[in-house]
Amino acid sequence: MAKFRRKHVWERAKGHCEYCQLSQEYSVLPHEIDHIRAKKHRGPHTLDNTCIACAHCNAAKGSNAAGFDPETDELVPLFNARTDTWDEHFFWDGAVLFGKTPIGRATIDVLSINDPSCVDQREYLIRADLFPPEE
Numbered sequence: 001m002a003k004f005r006r007k008h009v010w011e012r013a014k015g016h017c018e019y020c021q022l023s024q025e026y027s028v029l030p031h032e033i034d035h036i037r038a039k040k041h042r043g044p045h046t047l048d049n050t051c052i053a054c055a056h057c058n059a060a061k062g063s064n065a066a067g068f069d070p071e072t073d074e075l076v077p078l079f080n081a082r083t084d085t086w087d088e089h090f091f092w093d094g095a096v097l098f099g100k101t102p103i104g105r106a107t108i109d110v111l112s113i114n115d116p117s118c119v120d121q122r123e124y125l126i127r128a129d130l131f132p133p134e135e
């Protein structure tokens with residue numbers, strides 16, 4: 001990806017994971033450019049198919065494109081940061097992320113966004129008034 005495009009992807013995400021909203025500023029590991037539709041599924045290397053993901057979300061997502069909604073067991077696509085609106089699919093209750101929709105719930109489940117270590121980290125950030133990020 002050309003340098004200017006990489007910069008665009010980072011600026012568009014404002015330095016936050018586009019799944020769990022963790023800021024790069026408070027992450028030990030570097031955030032990564034995620035291919036929303038993985039290369040192995042013929043996902044293009046374009047601005048419309050990329051987002052910023054923290055190392056945890058990106059590793060858990062892998063090449064997954066879909067997941068099962070834990071409530072309905074329906075197979076649904078994962079959250080797409082380019083075509084879906086975060087607030088329509090997710091909401092915070094303290095440090096725990098909840099899904100409003102099958103897409104939100106399946107994404108939280110596949111990406112293990114409420115992994116205890118992630119919740120612990122968010123609780124520390126909330127106590128320091130550093131999370132969730134302001135828009």
Ligand SMILES: [Zn+2]
Pocket residue numbers: 017018019020021022053054055056057058
């Ligand atoms: Zn994340």
